[in-house]
Structures are given as structure tokens and as C-alpha cells.
Amino acid sequence: MAPEHAMLGLSRARFVRMQQRWSKRSSTGNVDYVRVRAERKNQSAGEPGLPSASLRMEGDMILGDTILETRGLTKEFKGFTAVNGVNLRVRRGSIHALIGPNGAGKTTCFNLLTKFLEPTAGQIVFNGTDITRERPAHIARRGIIRSFQISAVFPHLTVLQNVRIGLQRQLGTSFHFWRSERSLDTLNDRAMDLLTQVGLTDFADTKTVELSYGRKRALEIATTLSMEPELMLLDEPTQGMGHEDVDRVTALIKKVSAGRTILMVEHNMNVIAGISDTITVLQRGEVLAEGSYAEVSKNPLVMEAYMGSADAALTGAHA
Numbered sequence: 001m002a003p004e005h006a007m008l009g010l011s012r013a014r015f016v017r018m019q020q021r022w023s024k025r026s027s028t029g030n031v032d033y034v035r036v037r038a039e040r041k042n043q044s045a046g047e048p049g050l051p052s053a054s055l056r057m058e059g060d061m062i063l064g065d066t067i068l069e070t071r072g073l074t075k076e077f078k079g080f081t082a083v084n085g086v087n088l089r090v091r092r093g094s095i096h097a098l099i100g101p102n103g104a105g106k107t108t109c110f111n112l113l114t115k116f117l118e119p120t121a122g123q124i125v126f127n128g129t130d131i132t133r134e135r136p137a138h139i140a141r142r143g144i145i146r147s148f149q150i151s152a153v154f155p156h157l158t159v160l161q162n163v164r165i166g167l168q169r170q171l172g173t174s175f176h177f178w179r180s181e182r183s184l185d186t187l188n189d190r191a192m193d194l195l196t197q198v199g200l201t202d203f204a205d206t207k208t209v210e211l212s213y214g215r216k217r218a219l220e221i222a223t224t225l226s227m228e229p230e231l232m233l234l235d236e237p238t239q240g241m242g243h244e245d246v247d248r249v250t251a252l253i254k255k256v257s258a259g260r261t262i263l264m265v266e267h268n269m270n271v272i273a274g275i276s277d278t279i280t281v282l283q284r285g286e287v288l289a290e291g292s293y294a295e296v297s298k299n300p301l302v303m304e305a306y307m308g309s310a311d312a313a314l315t316g317a318h319a
């Protein structure tokens with residue numbers, strides 16, 4: 001039988017290089033690797049490919065449909081189980097909402113994903129790699145970025161300066177204060193790009209403290225984008241906003257979701273209904289239901305959890 005690299009139409013050296021690169025990212029990757037390659041080869045030979053709709057090539061990397069997965073994720077606080085055996089599967093490129101009544105464990109889940117908290121049990125897998133034991137900074141470098149809290153934005157700097165700081169952080173030059181102002185100005189173009197994306201171009205020179213609440217959240221999204229997230233974690237992005245700001249930020253989330261994955265904790269059902277592809281409902285630390293808004297909102301268990309009655313409508317429950 002021909003060697004594997006030959007069957008896949010690759011030189012041996014390239015085959016080994018690709019395997020090595022991939023195995024850094026995934027312990028199971030080689031199986032996917034062979035599947036994708038075999039499919040491509042069969043298709044180019046006019047034969048039907050192996051089914052691999054869930055796989056995507058990026059350069060030499062094979063990326064599955066699932067960007068983030070938790071397996072039996074559990075967090076106990078002194079005998080109280082806040083998150084209990086949660087199996088979450090976030091699809092690449094989707095907007096995935098984590099919802100649930102107060103105290104359901106949403107924030108604890110987020111804190112586990114970013115490693116602000118250590119799980120008591122379970123696994124977190126990102127792009128096929130087990131990241132359960134990694135430190136927060138390492139997780140951020142992998143591209144899992146949680147939206148900065150407003151308090152993390154410097155209020156007396158301008159909007160542009162705040163975004164620039166995010167970019168410097170990404171470039172690892174945050175503390176290079178000895179660099180000339182001119183060299184730092186080279187970041188301005190990129191910073192202005194980000195401000196354009198979030199609709200804040202006209203506010204570039206405004207002191208952040210003077211921004212409206214909704215615009216501060218838009219700035220927070222720009223600073224998060226400056227970290228080049230592959231998976232953006234948004235923590236109640238429309239919390240405390242009036243209708244107009246809610247609509248603006250909802251549209252913004254939809255817009256910046258292009259080419260990225262978004263996992264958000266959100267209470268506003270109109271926002272969730274409008275932009276979520278998948279919703280996971282938590283209750284008392286466990287997954288109660290999962291699906292599209294249409295599916296979840298009809299689920300009697302979910303209605304009961306939210307309204308205390310299976311007859312109640314979910315729509316507007318927290319709007």
C-alpha cells in the first residue's frame with residue numbers, strides 16, 4: 001500500500017510538517033487532517049468526497065465546526081455547585097447566547113472560560129486543544145477575548161487613545177513609554193479603522209468620560225476588537241441601555257460577528273431573539289435547554305424557569 005503522504009498527494013516532508021503543526025493544536029487533529037485531505041483528493045479525482053462539512057481548512061490547519069467546547073464543566077464554591085456538568089458546544093462563526101434566570105451560573109461559566117476561576121471538574125477545549133489548565137493571559141493570546149468592562153477603559157483619555165492602547169497591548173508594546181509619540185501614531189490608522197467599524201469616528205478626540213453609556217459600550221467593543229479576538233465573550237452588552245442604544249449595540253454585535261464567533265451573556269430577549277443563532281439556557285448551574293430562539297422560546301421548561309409557568313411567553317421576559 002502506498003504511504004499515507006502519497007495517498008494524500010503530498011511530499012513526505014510537507015506531510016510531516018503539517019502533522020507537526022497540527023498536533024501542536026489538537027491531539028485528535030490527525031484524524032481530521034486525513035479526512036479533509038482525502039476528501040479534497042477524491043473530489044479532485046471526480047469521486048464523491050468523505051463527509052466533512054464540519055471541517056474547514058485555514059492555511060495548513062484543519063479547523064472543526066466547533067470552536068469551543070466544555071465537557072462536564074463544574075464549579076463548586078464551598079459545597080455549593082454554581083456550574084454543574086455543563087456541556088457547551090459553540091459553533092464557529094455563530095452568535096451563541098447564554099441565558100438563564102438570576103443565579104443560573106452564566107457569569108461563573110464566563111469566569112471559568114477565561115480562567116478567572118479554576119473549574120472544580122471538567123474540560124474546556126478551544127480549537128481542538130484542551131485549555132483547561134491554561135492561564136488567563138495564555139487564553140487571551142489564543143484569541144478568546146472577553147469584552148472589557150467600562151471600568152477598564154481609561155476615562156480621561158480620548159476614545160482614539162483608548163483603542164490605541166488596546167492595539168499596543170496586542171503588539172506587546174503597552175509599556176514602551178519611551179517610544180516616541182510619532183512611532184505610536186502609526187497605530188492611529190488601525191485605531192481609526194476600528195472606530196469606523198463601531199461608528200465612533202466622530203468621537204475620536206472626545207474624552208471617554210464624556211461619551212454616552214451606549215457609546216462607551218461601543219468603545220468597549222472596539223477595544224475588544226483591537227485584541228483580534230477569534231472568540232469574543234460579551235458580558236451583558238446591552239445592560240442598562242435605553243432602546244436606541246440597545247438597537248445600535250445589537251446591530252453592532254451583528255456587524256462585528258462577521259468572521260468571528262460571539263458568545264454572550266444577555267438578559268434582553270429582544271436582543272437574543274434578533275441576533276442569536278443558538279441559545280443555551282442555564283438553570284441552577286445546569287443546561288436546561290438549547291436551540292434556536294424559536295425552539296427555546298417554545299420549550300415549556302424554559303417558560304417555567306423564566307416565568308414560573310409553562311403558559312407564559314418568553315418574549316420580553318427580561319426586556
Ligand SMILES: Nc1ncnc2c1ncn2[C@@H]1O[C@H](COP(=O)(O)OP(=O)(O)OP(=O)(O)O)[C@@H](O)[C@H]1O
Nearest residue numbers: 077080081082100101102103104105106107108109
Ligand atoms: N465566589 C462565589 N462564592 C460563592 N458563591 C458564588 C460565587 N460566585 C457565584 N456564586 C453563586 O453561584 C450562583 C451562580 O452565580 P452567577 O453569578 O454565575 O449567576 P448568573 O447566572 O450570572 O446570575 P445573574 O444573571 O444574576 O448575573 C449564585 O447562586 C451565586 O450566588
